[in-house]
Structures are given as C-alpha cells and as structure tokens.
Amino acid sequence: MIRASLVDFLNTGCLGPVRPGASMEEIVALLGEPTKTIGEPAPHATRQPYWLYGNLEISFAQPEGAAPFVEFLQLDRPERLHGVARRVAPRLMLDLHGFHARSRPSAFIRAVDEIDKVSVCLVDIAHYPAVTVYVGEEIEINFDLGAEDPVETLPALAGYARRLDGEASWADFYSYDPRCRPSRRAREETWPGRYAPFMLTGRDYLAALEG
Incomplete structure (x- = not known):
C-alpha cells in the first residue's frame, strides 16, 4: 500500500x-x-x-x-x-x-509552502462565480458555488471573496506534467485578458478575506 x-x-x-x-x-x-x-x-x-x-x-x-x-x-x-x-x-x-x-479555498492556500506561487481566479470558464486556486503552473484546485448568475465585472473584492470562500465547495484537484498545456494556460491563450480582472495573488486573496 x-x-x-x-x-x-x-x-x-x-x-x-x-x-x-x-x-x-x-x-x-x-x-x-x-x-x-x-x-x-x-x-x-x-x-x-x-x-x-x-x-x-x-x-x-x-x-x-x-x-x-x-x-x-x-x-x-x-x-x-x-x-x-x-x-x-x-x-x-x-x-x-x-x-x-467543505474545506475552504483559503485553507488550501495556507497549506502551500510558498505563498508567492499561489494565484486565484474568482470565476469559472463560463464566468460564473467560482474559485480556482493555482499553485505554480501545474497544480489547480477548483471550487464550485452552484447555481448563480455569471459576472462580467469584479464585485467589491472583500465581500465577494468572503462569500466565495465561505460558500464554494471543493470540486476537484489537478496536477499536470510541465510538458502539457494546463487549463489555466489554455484559458489565457484562448481568451487573452478576459480573466485578468478576476485574477489575484494568493496573498491578496487572503488579505481580501481579512479586509
């Protein structure tokens, strides 16, 4: 075993x-x-x-x-x-x-040894409220919020982040080989700039929860 x-x-x-x-x-x-x-x-x-x-x-x-x-x-x-x-x-x-x-996204972020490797996206690929935690380029943890309306502009960060962190449910966890194209890179290459307003560092995400 x-x-x-x-x-x-x-x-x-x-x-x-x-x-x-x-x-x-x-x-x-x-x-x-x-x-x-x-x-x-x-x-x-x-x-x-x-x-x-x-x-x-x-x-x-x-x-x-x-x-x-x-x-x-x-x-x-x-x-x-x-x-x-x-x-x-x-x-x-x-x-x-x-x-x-039911572990929160913030719990996963705090368990990463190098916080500066962490980034967070606050919508899913269809722009529904969600949380994806990235550790470097190869690790991705997805959290779903369930039935919601899509968002095109980032709401007030502190309140939005606190709601997502408290309500989103852990959905899955991916680890990619560096030779492959992870979903984050695929998203950025397919829709350049579309998700940038919803991206923040792991440090900024944790700070928003305390704001």
Missing part, C-alpha cells in the same frame, strides 16, 4: 511515487490495473487513454513517436474524502490532514 499526503500533493503535484510524467508501465506497477479505462494507446486510439482508480483519475498524453505518459492526475469526488485518511485507489492511501469536501 502506498501512503501519500494531500498537503504534499498540494505542494509537489505528486502522490508519493505516483506523479505526472510517469509511464503507463510505472502506473500499473504502482497501482495495479485501473478499475476502468477510456481510450487506448496509439496507434489504435480514437481518444487518448484515461484511467480510473476510485477517486484518482489519470489522463495520458500521447506524443507522436513516443510512449504515453501521465498528462495529469486528478482527484475527483471530494465528497468521499473524509476522516484522517482515505483510500483513493486500491493501492493508494491518502492522508487528508484535516481537509474534506
């Missing part, structure tokens, strides 16, 4: 030895065969391979002429994460360090 730490995952993007960039063979050696697979390796693939292990989901990139490697790790269905530790794959136990599905 592999023992990993959610706080380490937040800071390193790795679940112990399970890491972005690993080969399919390495993942099978560590975790065994997946519970479910979608897609298949090239040259027969109609879509890239995606493996499911309980709460852990793994997407593989398929560079031309090279073996597939882990594009991203995803922790999904956080409502199942509770208690001191939780088995997120048959061979992988995750120490939660007090985190659970």
